[in-house]
Amino acid sequence: MPQIVLATHNPHKVEEFQAIVAATRPDFEVVGYEGPEPIEDGVTFAENALIKARAAAEHSGLPALADDSGVCVDVLGGSPGVFSAYWAGHAKDAAANLNLLLDQLSDIGDPHRTAQFVSTIALVVPGADGTVREHVVEGVWPGRLATAPSGAGGFGYDPIFVPDGQEPGAERTVGEWTADEKNAASHRSRAFGALATLLAAL
Template sequence: MSGAATGVPEGARVVLATHNAGKVRELRQLLEGAVPGLDASVAVVDAGAVGAPDIVEDGVTFAENALKKARAVAAHTGLIAVADDSGLAVDVLHGAPGIFSARWAGRHGDDRANLELLLAQLADVPDAHRGAEFVCAAALAVPSTADARGTHAIHVEHVEHGRLRGTLLRAPVGDGGFGYDPILRPDGREESTAQLSAADKNAISHRGHAFRALLPYLVDALDARP
C-alpha cells in the first residue's frame, strides 16, 4: 500500500466519500475515457478503501453536507475528493423531507418507515398537487500538498446540483432502486423510479445530472495533478 496518505491504495487518485458501490461504479463510468490513460477502476476508490472517518452531516443544505464530506476526506487522504448529498423535496411540504429524507421517520436509513410516513402525511393531497423532486448536490474538494505537520489545506472547491422532477404515487411501485424511488414517477414516464433500469435511471437521475455537471471540474483537477 502506498499513496497520498497512509492506507491509500496504490494508484488511487479520487475518493468518492461513500460506501455505496453503485455510486462508485457510476463515477468510474463517467471518468472512463474522460482522462487519457486513466484506469478508473483503480483511480477511483470509496471511503472505506482509505479509512476515511465518518462525517456528521449537520449542514442545513445538501451543498453544505456534500462539501463537508468532500473537505474531510480530501484533508484526510491528500487525494481529490468527491461527495454528494441528496434527498426528496415535496412541493406541498415546502421542500421537506429535504436534508432529513434518510431519517424522516426518526431512524436513519429506515427506507420503509420513511416512505410509509410520507405517504400517510400526503394521503389527503390530490394528485394535481403531488409534485416533488429528487435533489442532489455533488461537491469537489482538491487538497494542497501536505504542510510540515502533514495537514492538507483545501484549495479548490466546487458544487453542482441535479434534479429529477416527478409526481408522488399513492403506493410504492417497483422493486428497484432504494429510498423513495418506488413512489416517485418521473415527469414524462409511466413507471416509478424503482421500475427503471439502472441505465435509464442514471441517464435522468438527480445524481447523474449532478455528477455529469461536476465532471469537467474533476477532470481539470486530475489534469493539474501529477
C-alpha cells in the same frame, strides 16, 4: 488508475457514481470512504456535501466527491429535503422513511404530489502545496410521488418517484427503471454533467 474517493459508506452510491464517472472519465476509479463519518450539521444540501467531501479528502489525501441529496415535496414546503435519509428517525431506515412519507401524503391528490429529487455534489481537491480547491454543482430531477411503491430497482425513495417527461399511460417509478436508464437521467447524473469539465482537468 487514479482514484477519487466518494464520501459514503453506501455501496449502492459507489456503484452508481462509478457508472456516472465512467461515462466521462473511464480512467478514474471511484472508491468508497473508509474513514469516520463527519457530523452533517448543515442546513442545505451544499453545506452537507462540502462537510463530507472535506472530511474524505483530508482522511484519504485523494480528490473527494460527496453527494448530498434527497426528495423535496412541494406540498410539504420542500421537505424531507436535507432530512430525507433520517425522515423516520436516525436509524436511516429507507423503508420506514418511504412509508412515513406516503402516510403523510395519503390524502393528497395526484396533481399536488409534485416533487423533485435534488443532488448537490461537492468536489474537494487537495493540492501538493497544501491548497484545497472546492466546487459545488447541483442537479434537479422533477416529477411526482406515486401513492404506492412499485419496482424493485434503485434505492431510497426510487420506488415512489415518477419522473416527468414519460409517455402518459406508460409512466414508471424509478424503481421500475433499469440502472442505465436511471444513470442517464437522474439528479446525480444532471449534477455530474456540470462537474464533468472539472474532473477533466484533474
